[in-house]
Amino acid sequence: MLISFISIAHMRGGINWGIDFVGGVKVVAEFEKSVTIHEIRKTLDDSGIPNSVQQVTTGDKNEFSVTGKLLKKDTTGAKTFDAIKGSLDGKFKNVQIHSNESVGPSIGNYIKNTAWKMILLCILMMTIYLAFRFEFRFSVGAMVALVHDVILSIALAGAFQVEFDIPVLAAILTIFGYSVNDTIVIFDRIRERMAAGTTLPFGELINSSINQTLSRTVITVFCTLLSVIALFFLGGEVLHGFSLVLIFGFILGAYSSIFIASPVVLWWENFIKKEEPKKA
Amino acid sequence: MTQRNLLTLLIIAAVTVLSIMLVLPTVGMNEMVVVLNDDANANQIEQLKKRFPSSKYKVSVDEKTLYIEGLGLNNAVLNEVLKKDEYPFVKEAKISAHWAESALLAKRINLGLDLQGGSMLVLQADYDRMEKKMGRKLNEKDKNDITSQALDLIRNRIDAFGVSEPQIRTRGADQIELQLPGVRDPKAIKDLLGMTGTVEYRLGDHELTAKAKEAMTTLKILPPTDMAQADAAIVKISEEIKCPADKEVLFYYERDKTTNKIYPSFPIVLEKAIALAGSDIASAAPGNDDYGRLAVSFTTTAEGAQKFAEATAPKNKGRPLAIVIDNKVRSAPTINGQINAGKAVIEGSFSDDEVNILVRIIKEGALPVDLSIVEERTVGPSLGQDSINAGIKAGAVALIAISLFMIVYYKISGLIAIVGLVLNAIYALAMLSWLGFTLTLPGIAGFVLTLGVAIDANVIIYERIREEIRNGRNVRTAISMGFEHAFWTIFDSNLTTVLAALILTLVGTGAIKGYAVTLTIGIIANMFVALYVTKFVYEMIASRREIKKLSI
Numbered sequence: 001m002l003i004s005f006i007s008i009a010h011m012r013g014g015i016n017w018g019i020d021f022v023g024g025v026k027v028v029a030e031f032e033k034s035v036t037i038h039e040i041r042k043t044l045d046d047s048g049i050p051n052s053v054q055q056v057t058t059g060d061k062n063e064f065s066v067t068g069k070l071l072k073k074d075t076t077g078a079k080t081f082d083a084i085k086g087s088l089d090g091k092f093k094n095v096q097i098h099s100n101e102s103v104g105p106s107i108g109n110y111i112k113n114t115a116w117k118m119i120l121l122c123i124l125m126m127t128i129y130l131a132f133r134f135e136f137r138f139s140v141g142a143m144v145a146l147v148h149d150v151i152l153s154i155a156l157a158g159a160f161q162v163e164f165d166i167p168v169l170a171a172i173l174t175i176f177g178y179s180v181n182d183t184i185v186i187f188d189r190i191r192e193r194m195a196a197g198t199t200l201p202f203g204e205l206i207n208s209s210i211n212q213t214l215s216r217t218v219i220t221v222f223c224t225l226l227s228v229i230a231l232f233f234l235g236g237e238v239l240h241g242f243s244l245v246l247i248f249g250f251i252l253g254a255y256s257s258i259f260i261a262s263p264v265v266l267w268w269e270n271f272i273k274k275e276e277p278k279k280a
Numbered sequence: 281m282t283q284r285n286l287l288t289l290l291i292i293a294a295v296t297v298l299s300i301m302l303v304l305p306t307v308g309m310n311e312m313v314v315v316l317n318d319d320a321n322a323n324q325i326e327q328l329k330k331r332f333p334s335s336k337y338k339v340s341v342d343e344k345t346l347y348i349e350g351l352g353l354n355n356a357v358l359n360e361v362l363k364k365d366e367y368p369f370v371k372e373a374k375i376s377a378h379w380a381e382s383a384l385l386a387k388r389i390n391l392g393l394d395l396q397g398g399s400m401l402v403l404q405a406d407y408d409r410m411e412k413k414m415g416r417k418l419n420e421k422d423k424n425d426i427t428s429q430a431l432d433l434i435r436n437r438i439d440a441f442g443v444s445e446p447q448i449r450t451r452g453a454d455q456i457e458l459q460l461p462g463v464r465d466p467k468a469i470k471d472l473l474g475m476t477g478t479v480e481y482r483l484g485d486h487e488l489t490a491k492a493k494e495a496m497t498t499l500k501i502l503p504p505t506d507m508a509q510a511d512a513a514i515v516k517i518s519e520e521i522k523c524p525a526d527k528e529v530l531f532y533y534e535r536d537k538t539t540n541k542i543y544p545s546f547p548i549v550l551e552k553a554i555a556l557a558g559s560d561i562a563s564a565a566p567g568n569d570d571y572g573r574l575a576v577s578f579t580t581t582a583e584g585a586q587k588f589a590e591a592t593a594p595k596n597k598g599r600p601l602a603i604v605i606d607n608k609v610r611s612a613p614t615i616n617g618q619i620n621a622g623k624a625v626i627e628g629s630f631s632d633d634e635v636n637i638l639v640r641i642i643k644e645g646a647l648p649v650d651l652s653i654v655e656e657r658t659v660g661p662s663l664g665q666d667s668i669n670a671g672i673k674a675g676a677v678a679l680i681a682i683s684l685f686m687i688v689y690y691k692i693s694g695l696i697a698i699v700g701l702v703l704n705a706i707y708a709l710a711m712l713s714w715l716g717f718t719l720t721l722p723g724i725a726g727f728v729l730t731l732g733v734a735i736d737a738n739v740i741i742y743e744r745i746r747e748e749i750r751n752g753r754n755v756r757t758a759i760s761m762g763f764e765h766a767f768w769t770i771f772d773s774n775l776t777t778v779l780a781a782l783i784l785t786l787v788g789t790g791a792i793k794g795y796a797v798t799l800t801i802g803i804i805a806n807m808f809v810a811l812y813v814t815k816f817v818y819e820m821i822a823s824r825r826e827i828k829k830l831s832i
Contacts, residue, residue, distance in 0.1 A: 028663060076653050078470075098663040104654035106404060110452075111789075121783050126776065133772055167722050170784060170792045174729070174799070177780030181773040185740065188769045216743040219689070220736040223682050227732030230678035231725055236670035238394070239725050246729070 016158070018165030018241075019067060021112055023105040025080045026067045029088065030096040033062050040064055040088070047087035049080070056237040063098070065237065070105060077102030115169050122176045123147075130180070134187050137272070141265035142183045145256035149179040149249060156248045157241070167242035175249030178224075182217050182257035189213050190262075202269055206262045214258075221254040285823075288816045296703065299710030305378035305388040310353040312375050314346040314361060320369040328367060331360075344371075359398075359462025389713055392720030392794060395668050397661030398461040403473060403651040405430060405454045409507075410649055423453040429648045431456055436644050437472055451789075456651070464660055471633060476606045476650050477641035479626070481556035483591060484600035484612055488521060488549035492529055495520040496547055503544050504531070510544060517547050528552050530602075532609040535629040542629075548609050550602050555591035560584030564642040566635045569627040574635050576626040578642065585622025592619045603628055605638070606650075671724030678728050682735055690742055696817055697738040700809045704734050707805040712798070722795035730802025733777065737810035741766040756822045763815050770810060774803050 019026050031040070037053055044051040050069040066088075071080045081102045088095050126146060130139035153175055157164060189209040198205060225247065232243035314328065325341065332339050337350035353375055360366070361373045378388070393400050405427055411417055418426075427450050434456060435448050447459040460466065495501075495517045504510040514529045523529055531544035560580050567577030580588055591601060592615050602612035603626050610628030630638070679701070686694035708730065712719075745762035753761065777799070784796035 077656060078653065081656075096660075098660040100656070100658045102656040104404075107402065107655045114789075118783050122780055125779050125783065129776065129779065166789070166792055167725070167795075170722060170795050173780050173784055174777070177777035178733075180776040181736070184773045184776065185769055188772065192765065212747070213743075216739055219739050219743070223685065223735045223739065224729075224732035226681045226685070227678040227728050230674045230681065231728050234670055234674040234677060235725060235728070236667055236721070238667065238721055242722070242725060 016161045016163050018163045018168070019101060019103045019108075020165045021108045023070045023077065023103050023108045024068060025070070025077050025084060025103075026065065026101045027081070027084060027097055028056065028063060028065050028099040030061050030063045030098060031092055032094055035062060035092055037064060039091075040066065043091045044068070044084065044087055047083065049083055049087060051084075054237075074104075076104045111166065118169075118173060119150075119176075122173060126176065126180055130184075134191060137265050137268050138187050138190075140268050141261040141263075142180055142187070144264045145183055145261035146176065146179050148260055149175055149252045149256050152252055153245055153249045157245050160244065162241040162244055165241065167239060168245050171242045171245040171249065174246065175253065178250060179253035179256060182221070182254050183261045185216060186210055186213050186257055186262060187265075203266050206266055210258055210262060217254055217257065221250055224250050282823075285816070285820065288812075292813055292816065296706065299706045302710040302713045303706065305713065309349055309351060310375055310378065310388075312348045312353045312358065312361075312373060314348065314373040315371045316344040316346070317369045317371045318344060320344060324367075324369045328361070328370070387713060387716035389709075390716075390718040391664070391668075392718050392723070392791065393459055393461060393657070393664075394659050394721050394791065395664045395719060396461055397464065397659050397664040398459065399463045399466040399469075399656065399658040401458045401460070401466060401470070401473070401653055402451065402655035403434070403456040403458070404654040405456070406650040406652060407454055420453055424450075426648045427454055427456065430651065433644060433647055434458070434473065434651075437640065438469065440640060441469060441472070455654075462661075464658065466656070466658060468633075470653060470656075472637055472640075473651060473653070475637055475641055477558065477638075477644075477646035478604075478606055479558035479561070479638075479642060479646065480554045480604045481588075481591065482550040482553070482602050482604055483555055483596060484548060484550045484602045485527060486598075486600065488523065488527065489547070489600075491521040492517050492523075492547040492549050514547070521549070523549065526552055530604065530607065530609050532612065535631070542608070542610075544608070548600075548602065548612060550604070550609070555601065556580070556584060556587050558642055558646050560587055561642050564639045566639055567625060569625050573627060574630045574632065575628075576630070576635055576638050576642070578624065578626065580622040580624075582622075585620070588622055588624065589618055589620050591615075592617070594618065667721045668724075671721060671728070675724065675728045675731070678731050682731060686735065686738075693742055696814060697735065697742075700738065700814050701731060701734055703813060704730075704802070704806050704809045707808065708798070708802045711801045711805065715797075717797065718794060719798075720791045720794040722791050723798045726795040726798030727802060730799060730806065733774075733799075733803060734806035734810070737766075737770045737774070737806055738814065740769055741810070741814070759818050759822045763811075763818070767811060770807065774807055778803050 037055055040053050041051065044066070049071070052067045054065045056063050056065045066084060068080050068084050070077060071083060074080050081100060085097070127139055127143055130142050150172060153172060157168065162168065186209055189212055190206060193205060193209060200208070228243050228246045228250065231239055232247065235243060316325070325346070328346065329339055332348050332350065337348050340347045358373055358375060361370055407418055407423055431448060431450055438446050438448065438458070445461060449457055451457045460469065463469065499516055499520060501513045501516060504513050510531055514531070518529045527549055529547050529549055532546050532548045533542045534545045535542050560583060561578045562581045562584070564576050564578040567575055569575040596615050599615055600612040601615050602609050604610070605628070613627070683698045686697050688694070690697065741762050744766050745758050748758035748761050749755070781796040781799045785793050785800065
């Protein structure tokens with residue numbers, strides 16, 4: 001499943017990097033009622049500005065979000081913004097600009113570096129914490145599930161061409177923390193039963209623990225999804241990508257905790273057991 | 281009720297009341313005091329009153345002071361009222377401190393720029409260029425120092441502009457971030473920031489200048505369109521004319537009458553030595569030159585007067601004395617006579633704005649490093665308001681949906697969980713108020729997310745209690761076992777989310793930090809509510825001896 005989604009993401013053109021990462025100008029402007037999205041696109045195309053336009057109407061305002069790639073040699077975004085404004089003002093009357101984000105190319109690099117740092121830090125901290133609270137073999141299982149979730153969430157974002165901007169990055173990092181949640185609940189149950197003294201073989205212990213915690217896992221994911229779905233439909237355009245990625249992440253988090261984390265722990269356990277006789 | 285239970289109840293009550301008080305400055309009524317100019321007339325007072333209709337606000341007037349009470353009086357409104365072009369008769373305005381602010385150190389939760397409208401600018405210090413000029417590399421400490429110096433100067437410049445509560449801070453060693461609430465069109469501020477402000481008088485060389493002009497035509501160099509091109513052109517021309525080590529080539533800039541922008545016109549050769557610097561100028565004011573054009577008239581310091589006299593001494597008669605502003609030559613009048621009085625005029629086809637900016641900059645000093653704007657985000661107030669509405673709607677719907685589900689699935693226990701959720705929200709808001717927090721749209725998202733995550737703790741406990749009851753334990757034991765077993769699970773799982781959020785706080789930028797902080801605080805408040813408050817409620821329930829069945 002992982003492979004299929006990554007390939008879909010690739011076919012759709014890879015990740016749709018937002019201006020926060022590659023620089024560019026994003027403008028939310030209100031036009032007169034009669035203006036259509038095609039007219040806006042054409043005007044900008046004619047002016048030689050590579051662009052993408054989306055309708056973001058709230059209520060009865062005819063609003064569009066216009067994203068323009070940085071023009072050559074524009075180190076600050078100002079030239080691109082002037083160009084876009086000039087082009088739109090030239091063709092349409094009464095254009096009101098409600099918001100403007102101009103990001104120069106250097107910022108994108110800064111943010112990319114920061115993003116990598118954050119992701120690596122997260123992975124490191126999770127691994128240490130899990131190894132500390134549970135045994136190492138559990139940590140392995142949890143990390144595999146975690147990495148799976150994050151990669152798949154990113155791939156899904158690419159497949160749906162979600163604009164990858166800073167809030168989406170925050171969503172990915174939230175998934176980091178959240179994906180481990182469900183896994184911990186299951187592991188906690190396993191650990192508790194092991195401590196209480198159980199005669200069940202490891203595999204069956206895992207299975208029954210998962211069953212026992214299943215109701216909790218499902219309900220929690222359901223409630224959290226309620227929050228995020230509310231955000232998705234009502235939270236406004238800015239948080240759209242963010243909420244969508246979180247929806248993927250939460251569902252995946254539950255799925256991976258049940259179907260990936262624990263089996264991996266079992267597999268690792270068996271793998272280690274096979275190794276030890278060899279050493280002896 | 282046992283003594284311990286009574287104590288717990290008191291603690292919970294106290295925390296709740298305290299929290300509500302902490303939240304008051306934000307959601308409660310505020311008062312804004314507006315002082316008008318002495319010559320403000322009745323019409324103008326009416327105009328201002330119209331902005332605050334009596335349906336939403338209570339306005340009382342006392343001589344030239346207006347007292348306005350209502351909800352939602354924040355910085356954006358303050359900046360609106362202080363706008364000189366709309367309300368020129370307003371002398372000053374401020375929002376009175378809420379009693380909770382002084383008594384409890386509560387602070388109003390600020391709205392981020394994406395919610396109240398305003399501009400955010402990020403300036404990049406050009407250390408590459410500086411290193412090239414200085415011929416050596418700068419280490420981190422140097423860069424930090426210079427950036428801090430630049431920050432102070434920028435702050436002075438912005439203060440003079442009159443923006444209420446701007447936030448100016450460094451980002452890394454070489455960037456400065458400005459947050460300007462209520463500023464819808466930052467063009468004027470951008471112009472102000474764009475000028476580094478180095479002002480220098482330098483003697484020029486007629487012969488070499490003529491050669492340089494020739495070289496430009498022979499080498500077929502086109503007039504440069506940006507600094508990088510200008511630098512490259514200067515290097516080529518310097519080589520061609522074999523410019524001596526104590527002189528350098530710069531470009532002379534003229535103003536285009538149609539676009540009103542300055543552009544490089546021709547190369548000119550000047551001595552590297554500075555005859556008179558901005559620091560030698562004691563005071564400056566807008567004025568006119570001999571031809572009546574806009575200029576900056578200034579007086580020098582005592583030392584400066586001497587330097588100026590030397591530069592304009594008879595031995596230099598006939599040479600041009602160029603005025604260089606930000607490495608651009610703006611004028612180069614020929615020296616006709618010695619100037620002893622230490623008074624002169626800086627001329628150079630300036631626009632109105634430029635003269636004012638220049639005067640201010642000379643007074644405060646030049647920026648130690650060139651800055652350029654690399655990021656700009658502006659949000660108009662209507663979009664900001666839309667975002668707030670959207671966030672609140674999403675939060676309300678999420679709360680209702682979760683409540684419905686919990687009550688249907690867990691019955692009365694569900695109700696207890698929801699009350700816990702509301703308390704959770706109040707405690708979290710209180711903590712944020714106490715921290716003096718700035719709320720952004722991602723911050724609202726974090727809050728809504730916390731609702732879903734918070735309910736998780738309750739679910740874990742309830743499912744455990746249900747299981748114990750299913751296994752045949754009596755109610756009281758089931759409850760205590762439920763909480764006991766659940767404790768570490770809740771702790772561990774919440775902690776991982778908090779860890780992820782903490783990393784975001786440390787490394788993230790403004791808006792994301794807000795999101796991470798709301799999430800973290802929401803979860804911490806949740807742990808308190810789930811493991812202390814809800815537990816208490818259940819202990820109370822369990823202590824009733826007749827309990828045989830639990831509504832769960």
